[in-house]
Amino acid sequence: MNVTAVLDAVAGACLLGGALLSLAAGVGLLRFPDLLSRMHAATKPQVLGLLLILAGTAIRLATVVDITTLVLVGVFQLVTAPVAAHMVGRTGYRAGLFRRDLLLVDELADARGRPAAPAQEVRARGASAPGGSRTDPE
Amino acid sequence: MIARARDRILAAAVLTVVWVLLWGSFSLLTLAGGLLVSMLTLAVFPLPPVTFAGRLRLGGLLRLAVRFVTDLVVASFQLAWTALAGRRVPRSAVIAVRLRVRSDLNLTLCAEAVSLVPGSLIVDMDRAEGVLYIHVFDVTGPSDVYRFRGDVRDIEDRIVRAVGSDAEISCLTSVYDETTGSGAERPGMIDEGSSR
Missing domain, CATH: 1.10.286 (GTP Cyclohydrolase I; Chain A, domain 1)
Structure with a gap:
């Protein structure tokens, strides 16, 4: 009886915390100034929020079949969220969809401003290797 | 084979x-x-081979996991606070961090770990050179940029010590001395320019 009450309280706290973090992520999505900043809000606090909600759900359900599925949901979120954020961020950066005036330093612009020789060398190497990450459409 | x-x-x-x-x-x-x-x-669906050259170390893995979770929690609440209560327009920076171990696996794991911790987003990477270009959110000055570069290196450090081989770990310390010795504010960029 007592144990269930404590577990219920913990599960409730997890669910509430997760919901609040997701709300904050949504607010950040609206309030942050440009695409790259918004990607931070869109992808990160809600990862922890989702993990908390999964934890809360796992405590309430407490059956092996459900918990294994919840673990998988969490793992896939952890694996895919950075990839999604990276794809959007990279596209946004290359399309110039961000406010340059908000950047204190931009070392990627410095690197891309270099003479074409190293970039071509990288492209050639990237083409020979399958799944080369640097396929520069310039 | x-x-x-x-x-x-x-x-x-x-x-x-x-x-x-x-x-x-x-x-x-x-x-x-x-x-x-x-x-x-x-x-x-044959994938390009990702070579796992190292071995799993329990202590390193534990340290990595604990630090990862604390980073995730602390940074999530910081970002949430900025979103809800921030008054000023947050500034950012895009910085280049050269990793010391250039294997695909290390590059991937570091990129994942860095971008899961809120406040940093991988904008681009140079696979051949092992350089990550990271968008850092809510930067107030050059000291933040400097500190963040150290943070990324610490993350790499923990990852390599958790899953890397002995050779990779030794590479960690030797290259580190070299870069700190040159006091590189922008590691990689400078040495590369001079070597070409």
Whole structure:
């Protein structure tokens, strides 16, 4: 009886915390100034929020079949969220969809401003290797 | 050839575990089904080989996990606070961090870990040079940029110490001395320009 009450309280706290973090992520999505900043809000606090909600759900359900599925949901979120954020961020950066005036330093612009020789060398190497990450459409 | 086979066996094992978890119960049938499906998947969708050269170290893994969770929690609440209560327009920076171990696996793991901790987003990477370009959110000055670069190196440090080989770990310390010795505010960029 007592144990269930404590577990219920913990599960409730997890669910509430997760919901609040997701709300904050949504607010950040609206309030942050440009695409790259918004990607931070869109992808990160809600990862922890989702993990908390999964934890809360796992405590309430407490059956092996459900918990294994919840673990998988969490793992896939952890694996895919950075990839999604990276794809959007990279596209946004290359399309110039961000406010340059908000950047204190931009070392990627410095690197891309270099003479074409190293970039071509990288492209050639990237083409020979399958799944080369640097396929520069310039 | 042996390393190649080991990589495939490892991938099949991981896929089988996912399959068994999806079913939610462990039995001979789910195990056999998982093995069959994972071998089929690997045969139909062959991935570029990711070589796992190191070995798992329990202490390193534990340290990595604990620091990762604390980072995730602290940074999530910071970002949430900025979103809800921030008054000024947050500034950012895009910085280049050269990793010391250039294997694909290390690059991937570092990129994942760095971008899961809120406040940093991978904008681009240079696979051949092992450079990550990271968008850092809510930067107030150059000291923040400097500190963040150290943070990324610490993350790499923990990852390599958790899953890297002995050679990679030794490479960690030797290259580190070199870069701190030159006091590189922008590691990689400078040495590269001078070497060409």
